[in-house]
Amino acid sequence: MTKRLYYNSPYQIELKTTVTECRKRADGLFNVLTAETIVFPAGGGQPSDIGKMNNASIVAAEDMGDDVFHIVDAIFDPGETVTITIDWNRRFDHSQQHTGEHMVSGIAHSLFSVKNVGFHMGTDYVTIDFDKMLTKEQINELEMAVNRAILMDIPVRSKIISMEELSTISLRKKADGISGAIRIVDIEGIDSCTCCGTHTLTTGGVGLLKITDSMKHRGGIRLWMTCGMRALVDYSGKHDTLIRLGKHFSTRWQNLEAAILSQEKELADMRFEAKRRQLRYCELRAKELLSNTSGQFIAAIESDSEIEEIKLLCDRIIQEEDKITLLFGTKSDTIYYCIARGSEVDISMKTLCLAVNAALSGKGGGRDDIAQGSAKIDPCLPTPDLNMVIANIRNIIHK
Ligand SMILES: [Zn+2]
The missing domain is CATH 2.40.30.130 (Elongation Factor Tu (Ef-tu); domain 3)
Known part of the structure; x- marks a missing residue:
């Protein structure tokens, strides 16, 4: 033994x-x-x-x-x-988290009659599961009460008792399946339960306890908590991030939330305006392309356009007139393409898209009425001649 x-x-x-x-x-x-x-x-x-x-x-x-x-x-x-x-740092850290767990469990039990039904202590995080839900206000109250008890520096005592004695005392938790000599860990006025772990000598050794997160869990709640140096590291990390962001937004951290929400709204307004202008542009560009084209096939190369814009433009053209429309968009090292038809055309766009894929070594596909794809431009090879591709597609359509 x-x-x-x-x-x-x-x-x-x-x-x-x-x-x-x-x-x-x-x-x-x-x-x-x-x-x-x-x-x-x-x-x-x-x-x-x-x-x-x-x-x-x-x-x-x-x-x-x-x-x-x-x-x-x-x-x-x-x-x-x-x-x-x-390894003392590791042991003391575990003792701080463990003592913190006793305090959270004991105080939550006294304040809200909830029962600790699970505990996990890892190197990255510590969780406690309770059998009932707690509100945000209750969690705040619990955290304050635990930190007050830490500041009171109450002794954490342990004693070994027999099974007979165990049945005569009141504990928050009795471990299942225990026999022989039993160890009781007691923090006066806070918690008393059977436990085999290591603890700080007094509650003051826990230093600081912060509940960092919570989620619903099996009809109750799971809390993430951090104690001692871990809590300080957590605080320092969050503090540094807030200070850095505050400088970025030229404001104090207390005003950051308002600054971020305001920028979010500004961005949403700008996106809405950009979309409105893009639709307007596509409308005008569609009219321009249609006025310059006769026959059933329209094709164009739109520089500095990505897939979203050429799809919008294709859509705009076939809404106006019942034609086959092939548009290329180029942006940095990528060629985008979209090919679409009006409701009266019976050629499959999938077939034409395969021909474009083959000519550009691209990837794409779609439905009979619309298809799209893209190809990377290889700097080691000659730049593909998109006008040649357009001529080839025109031939296929005529055949
Ligand atoms: Zn313990």
Whole structure:
């Protein structure tokens, strides 16, 4: 049975102890058992500690019954004295998030009678699931109450009790399927529950708690929360972004939302106006092309036009007159094409589009009444002669 020193000395970062067993694992690493340990194995939603055993790396630790196996990348002899050190930044961060979780769960339970039904602690984020929905106002109230309790620096105490004692005390949460000696973690006036994890010595160690996001989850709510240095990093990142954006918009961060909404409206108005002008342009250009063309086939090359504009123009022309219309648009290194027919024409535009694809090594397709495509201009090859392509399509139509 490994003596777990992290229960009562959660801030101990170094330990001299004796190896009692060492077994090779299937993955080539070793399960090393020691008389006692300061290394927390994964459990209760909290990830495992990592650290060193002499100069070897402890990559994780696992709970196996009463023992804690250190998973180490070197072999050790039973009886050997070793020095174990833990990655303190990682451990303290986990302890801060874990203590924060107790506080959020305990206070939410007191204030709103909600039950913690899930907890995840990862390297990037921490979530708590509650069985009932909370409003935005309740979440704010909860966050304020937790931070007030952090500032009160209340001791976080743990004790081991028997199963008999367990049935006589009132707890927010009792873990399922436990037996033998049971560990209770108690923050006076805030929370009391069974727990195997590591915590800060007082609530003040949590530093700061921020609920960063929420979503509906299985009939209740999932909250994203962040504590301690993680909360500071979150604050700093958001602060820097707001200050940068404020400079960009030449305003204080407090006025940013209004500035962004105002720019959004300006942009929507400009898009509306650009569209109105484009439609007007297509109307006039269609008239111009129609007045310069006789016969059933209209073709043109529109410089500096993308697919949307040549489609609009095609559409405008066939609305005016029942003709086959082939338009090319060119913009930087791309040729766009659209080919459309009026309702009285019985040639399939798909067939003509295939001929354009073949001539330009392009890609495109569509329906019998309208088809479109595009081709990249290869700078290593001669620029395609679009007038030749138009002449070829004219021949196909005449045949
Ligand atoms: Zn805990």
